[in-house]
Every structure is written in C-alpha cells, then in structure tokens.
Amino acid sequence: MTIFSNSRTLQAHDRARRGFLGTGLALGTAGLIMWPEARLLAQQVGDFIEGAPMPDIAPIQLSKHVWTIFAADGFPTQENHGMMSNVTFVVTSAGVVVLDSGSSVQIGRMAIRMIKKVTPLPVIAVFNTHVHGDHWLGNHAFAEAYGEQLPIHALAGTMKEIQGYEGSLWRSLMERWTNQATAGTKVVPPNTEVKHGQTMQFGDITLKLHFYGKAHTSADLCVQVVQDKVTAVGDIAMANRIANIDDGSYPGTFKYFKELAVAAGDQLWLPGHGEARHDLLETYGKFLAGIWEPCLQAIKDGKSEAQAKVMVLADPRVASRATTMQGFDSNIGKYTSLAYLEAEKEAF
Numbered sequence: 001m002t003i004f005s006n007s008r009t010l011q012a013h014d015r016a017r018r019g020f021l022g023t024g025l026a027l028g029t030a031g032l033i034m035w036p037e038a039r040l041l042a043q044q045v046g047d048f049i050e051g052a053p054m055p056d057i058a059p060i061q062l063s064k065h066v067w068t069i070f071a072a073d074g075f076p077t078q079e080n081h082g083m084m085s086n087v088t089f090v091v092t093s094a095g096v097v098v099l100d101s102g103s104s105v106q107i108g109r110m111a112i113r114m115i116k117k118v119t120p121l122p123v124i125a126v127f128n129t130h131v132h133g134d135h136w137l138g139n140h141a142f143a144e145a146y147g148e149q150l151p152i153h154a155l156a157g158t159m160k161e162i163q164g165y166e167g168s169l170w171r172s173l174m175e176r177w178t179n180q181a182t183a184g185t186k187v188v189p190p191n192t193e194v195k196h197g198q199t200m201q202f203g204d205i206t207l208k209l210h211f212y213g214k215a216h217t218s219a220d221l222c223v224q225v226v227q228d229k230v231t232a233v234g235d236i237a238m239a240n241r242i243a244n245i246d247d248g249s250y251p252g253t254f255k256y257f258k259e260l261a262v263a264a265g266d267q268l269w270l271p272g273h274g275e276a277r278h279d280l281l282e283t284y285g286k287f288l289a290g291i292w293e294p295c296l297q298a299i300k301d302g303k304s305e306a307q308a309k310v311m312v313l314a315d316p317r318v319a320s321r322a323t324t325m326q327g328f329d330s331n332i333g334k335y336t337s338l339a340y341l342e343a344e345k346e347a348f
C-alpha cells in the first residue's frame with residue numbers, strides 16, 4: 001500500500017505533522033520523498049513486531065460513574081508511548097462506555113486493564129469524539145477484547161474520514177512521532193453513526209450527544225453524561241494546551257461553546273487534553289478570543305499579519321497563558337496566521 005500516493009495526502013500529512021511538531025523538527029522535501037519507502041519497510045516489520053506495552057496509569061474518578069485515565073503530556077513522544085489524550089470511561093449498570101480510546105492498541109489495552117480494576121462489567125460501547133488519531137487509534141484494543149461487533153460510535157463526518165485516508169495517515173504519524181512505540185496498531189474505524197440531539201440509554205445512565213458545527217474539526221462530538229453532569233468535549237476546548245485549529249474555525253468554536261453551554265447547562269467539562277473544569281469553556285474561549293479579536297481588528301484597520309501577531313501576543317488574554325500553556329511557543333504563530341486568514345474571509 002502506498003500511503004502518500006497523491007498530493008492531497010502529502011499536504012494533509014504535512015499539515016498534521018506540523019500541527020504537532022511545529023517547524024523545529026520539520027523534514028525537508030527530501031525527507032518527504034524518502035518517506036514512502038521507509039514507511040513500507042516499517043509496515044512490513046510491524047507485521048511481526050509490536051511496540052512495548054503501555055505502563056499502567058491509575059484511573060481517576062471524576063463523578064459517581066465517570067473515570068478518566070489522565071494523559072500528563074500534551075504531545076506524543078517515544079517516552080510517553082503516544083499517551084497524550086485522556087481515555088474516559090463511564091461505568092453504567094449495563095456495562096462500560098468508553099469516551100475516546102487513546103492513541104494506540106497498547107494504550108487501549110492498558111485502559112482495559114484499568115477498567116477491570118474498577119468493575120468486572122464488560123465494555124459495551126465506545127465513542128470517538130473526532131478524527132484525530134490520539135482519540136481513536138485505541139479502538140483496536142477494544143475490538144480485540146470485546147469483538148468486532150462492539151459498537152464504536154462517531155458522527156458521520158468522523159466515520160468517513162477515519163475509514164478514508166485520514167485513518168491510515170494518523171496511524172503512520174503516531175508511529176513516527178513515537179518512534180514505533182505504537183507499532184502494531186491497526187485502524188479500526190467507528191462502525192455506528194450518531195447524530196446531534198440523540199440520547200442513548202446504557203443501563204442507569206443516559207448519554208446526550210451534541211454537535212454544533214465546525215469547531216476544532218468539521219465534526220466534533222460532545223458526550224454529556226446526564227446523571228453526573230459531566231460532558232466530554234473532545235478537543236473543542238483544552239485545559240492547558242493550545243489546540244490544533246488547522247482543521248477548525250475560530251468563530252465556529254465560539255458558536256459551538258455558546259450553543260453547547262445553553263443546551264447542557266452547568267457541567268464538569270472534560271477535555272481530551274488536560275483536567276476537567278467547570279469554567280473550561282470560559283477560560284479556553286477567552287484565550288481563543290485573545291487570538292481572534294485582535295486579528296479581526298487588524299483586518300478592519302488594514303494592518304498586516306505581522307502587525308496582527310504583535311497585537312495577539314500583547315493581548316492579556318493570550319499573554320497570561322504564554323509561559324504555562326503546553327505547545328504555546330511552537331504553535332501560536334501558526335494559529336495566529338490561521339485566525340488572520342479566517343478573519344480576512346469573515347470581514348469581506
């Protein structure tokens with residue numbers, strides 16, 4: 001299989017790669033040309049070897065029914081085995097529901113070991129919040145343990161992308177970023193489509209599903225655990241990490257936050273990256289507004305992108321997060337450019 005067989009895929013690869021690694025570790029054009037052969041070799045080897053097991057991370061109980069296996073790091077490395085996003089599970093009277101399955105088969109298997117420490121009940125459903133591989137590559141482990149008929153739910157847009165080239169792309173990228181620590185992971189796409197507004201009953205627990213248009217990606221699912229007032233929001237908001245917005249929209253995110261907050265009311269908002277907070281949408285929304293509003297103002301005043309960047313970095317909503325936010329230095333320039341481009345479209 002040739003993965004990078006067309007220019008669209010190459011662009012997507014480049015886009016996603018830059019998303020995590022910034023410019024510091026970017027390969028030159030020569031590196032990209034070498035890549036398909038290296039990839040093929042790694043795949044052939046990967047048929048025989050797997051990355052080492054993921055060490056245990058004790059789950060944390062967030063509410064009566066909701067537990068999370070917390071990822072301390074925001075970005076994938078060989079040392080962290082790609083453990084960069086939270087794996088959450090809901091223990092219902094009918095079985096366990098998993099909200100995002102982790103970045104690899106190894107992480108998924110670790111999550112299953114942790115679930116078994118909490119309850120003897122089997123996993124009966126998985127949800128994938130969006131297309132980015134750190135949220136669904138662990139599906140492999142759940143299908144392996146509970147059978148291929150295990151329902152893996154996602155929005156139509158997410159299903160289609162994972163079934164298509166984005167699925168293979170994310171698997172390759174994760175192997176590369178972790179120096180093969182995730183090798184052996186297979187793409188197991190979601191098999192059950194869900195829609196905005198749907199409620200689903202699992203034993204004593206009701207899940208309400210939300211989707212309000214393009215935010216972090218074109219299809220971001222939020223899952224509200226109704227009885228516990230906990231809502232898993234995927235990557236539409238992050239606690240202390242700057243979110244990849246390559247596939248997303250600033251005004252789309254603000255709209256999404258508003259409609260979600262109205263629909264769900266006060267919740268413990270649980271992001272894919274970082275800790276759950278009641279004020280997550282406010283704090284992350286404020287940070288994003290600190291990027292977006294100066295860019296919109298710069299466009300209105302006929303200022304250049306470079307001038308807009310100066311305004312963004314001086315904005316107290318951004319400046320106050322600069323020293324502590326994971327990924328800030330490597331990504332703020334690019335995400336300001338994306339805000340400026342989107343503001344240009346918005347203004348005219």
Ligand SMILES: [Zn+2]
Binds near residue numbers: 130216235244
């Ligand atoms: Zn994401």
